[in-house]
Amino acid sequence: MKPAPKPAEFYQRDRLWQPPAHAPNYKTSVPRSPRQALLSLQGSMSEITGPVFGHDDIAPLDNDLLKNYAKTGDPVGERIIVHGRVLDENGRPVPKTLVEIWQANAGGRYRHKKDSYLAPIDPNFGGCGRTLTDENGFYYFRTVKPGAYPWRNWVNNWRPAHIHVSVFGTAFAQRLITQMYFEGDPLIARCPIVQTIPDPKAIEQLIAPLDMNAAIPLDSLAYKFDIVLRGRRSTLFENRLEGN
Amino acid sequence: MPQPLNYLKETPSQTAGPYVHIGLAPGAAGFQIFERELGWDIAGPDAPGERIRVEGVVLDGTGAPVKDVMLEVWQADANGIYPHPEDPRAAEVAKGFRGWGRVITDFETGVWGFDTIKPGAVTGRNGRIMSPHLNLWIVARGINIGLNTRMYFEDEDNAADPVMNLIEQAHRRETLLARKVAPGQYRFDICLQGDGETVFMDI
Numbered sequence: 322m323k324p325a326p327k328p329a330e331f332y333q334r335d336r337l338w339q340p341p342a343h344a345p346n347y348k349t350s351v352p353r354s355p356r357q358a359l360l361s362l363q364g365s366m367s368e369i370t371g372p373v374f375g376h377d378d379i380a381p382l383d384n385d386l387l388k389n390y391a392k393t394g395d396p397v398g399e400r401i402i403v404h405g406r407v408l409d410e411n412g413r414p415v416p417k418t419l420v421e422i423w424q425a426n427a428g429g430r431y432r433h434k435k436d437s438y439l440a441p442i443d444p445n446f447g448g449c450g451r452t453l454t455d456e457n458g459f460y461y462f463r464t465v466k467p468g469a470y471p472w473r474n475w476v477n478n479w480r481p482a483h484i485h486v487s488v489f490g491t492a493f494a495q496r497l498i499t500q501m502y503f504e505g506d507p508l509i510a511r512c513p514i515v516q517t518i519p520d521p522k523a524i525e526q527l528i529a530p531l532d533m534n535a536a537i538p539l540d541s542l543a544y545k546f547d548i549v550l551r552g553r554r555s556t557l558f559e560n561r562l563e564g565n
Numbered sequence: 566m567p568q569p570l571n572y573l574k575e576t577p578s579q580t581a582g583p584y585v586h587i588g589l590a591p592g593a594a595g596f597q598i599f600e601r602e603l604g605w606d607i608a609g610p611d612a613p614g615e616r617i618r619v620e621g622v623v624l625d626g627t628g629a630p631v632k633d634v635m636l637e638v639w640q641a642d643a644n645g646i647y648p649h650p651e652d653p654r655a656a657e658v659a660k661g662f663r664g665w666g667r668v669i670t671d672f673e674t675g676v677w678g679f680d681t682i683k684p685g686a687v688t689g690r691n692g693r694i695m696s697p698h699l700n701l702w703i704v705a706r707g708i709n710i711g712l713n714t715r716m717y718f719e720d721e722d723n724a725a726d727p728v729m730n731l732i733e734q735a736h737r738r739e740t741l742l743a744r745k746v747a748p749g750q751y752r753f754d755i756c757l758q759g760d761g762e763t764v765f766m767d768i
């Protein structure tokens with residue numbers, strides 16, 4: 322077996338920017354958070370590689386939530402386009418990467434056998450979509466704006482309207498799941514899940530602004546949501562990078 | 566003021582929540598929407614190697630199984646090759662080998678399981694050989710940022726593995742070992758907190 326080339330690592334994850342595992346106001350995190358320190362690993366072949374997806378994996382309507390589960394017509398709700406780019410911390414686009422989303426319907430109800438909220442299921446709305454970014458890192462979805470919904474934490478907690486987003490990047494070290502919120506929602510500041518993120522500037526990074534330039538007249542509003550994955554070191558001084 | 570560095574910041578993580586299945590495994594949420602769900606076939610039918618099944622549960626800090634967890638697996642083929650352009654031997658990867666899988670737990674018991682092939686050893690940093698392992702990523706309601714760990718095999722020689730040797734408390738290395746319960750069958754329980762807490766990694 323010939324030796325592998327020197328790996329070019331990703332920048333270390335900023336753990337002061339990311340939410341801590343243990344965030345007591347989000348109660349479920351209390352029993353589900355490790356208490357021992359994480360073991361910090363320098364990148365090896367196992368971390369700098371990751372799954373590759375192609376157009377064979379998805380179907381053309383997968384990014385159109387208005388149509389991908391429609392039975393008798395379009396779903397009820399405010400029609401929106403969610404669009405943006407997947408970039409890395411160096412500002413470079415991440416092309417051909419898989420972006421998956423899931424969300425509640427306009428009334429705040431999920432199509433899930435474990436969701437028993439009293440708002441009704443929409444027969445024409447599944448609530449999930451997926452797409453690949455293009456060569457410049459752009460992606461878009463068409464959907465309805467999800468409703469806020471109550472959840473059990475304190476007795477009267479409500480999630481702000483949000484869309485769950487999953488992104489891969491090119492390496493297992495870049496794998497990320499997050500949530501997108503909507504500009505101007507007063508529930509954002511009151512949400513214990515949002516507030517697991519300690520830095521207000523970091524929270525702003527999850528709030529999509531209304532983007533009237535991308536709205537379609539007489540059809541859909543639009544929100545812009547850029548996603549940043551970890552960036553990668555350039556191998557300027559290879560001999561220093563292979564140290565223990 | 567010095568010049569600005571102009572790096573962007575990584576998007577903050579948020580929990581996958583209890584309804585992760587809608588987006589990533591809609592069949593389990595109770596509906597069919599996509600022609601093909603992703604992540605159920607890790608190795609493909611033709612890849613050579615020992616066919617194995619891995620099962621386990623994820624336990625919370627009280628010892629209860631976590632029933633709404635999703636795990637993703639990333640692994641090399643039986644020759645230690647990742648199906649990714651940066652693996653220098655990627656052209657020789659086993660035909661149809663995907664290397665990536667996604668599983669959820671049984672909603673009643675919390676048991677998860679997947680079928681794959683046993684990976685080969687992978688060359689790590691500085692040419693040091695890493696013992697056969699699966700890379701795992703765990704998300705769930707209550708997990709604010711995905712947890713990374715590795716699963717090694719108790720029936721392999723792990724003594725020289727560079728990652729195992731980074732774990733300062735030697736007894737904690739055992740938390741990364743899958744037990745062989747029958748030929749081709751492994752058990753790997755993951756403990757999020759408390760006695761026997763699994764070693765998680767910042768990769």
Ligand SMILES: [Fe+2]
Pocket residue numbers: 425480483485582584
């Ligand atoms: Fe949600």
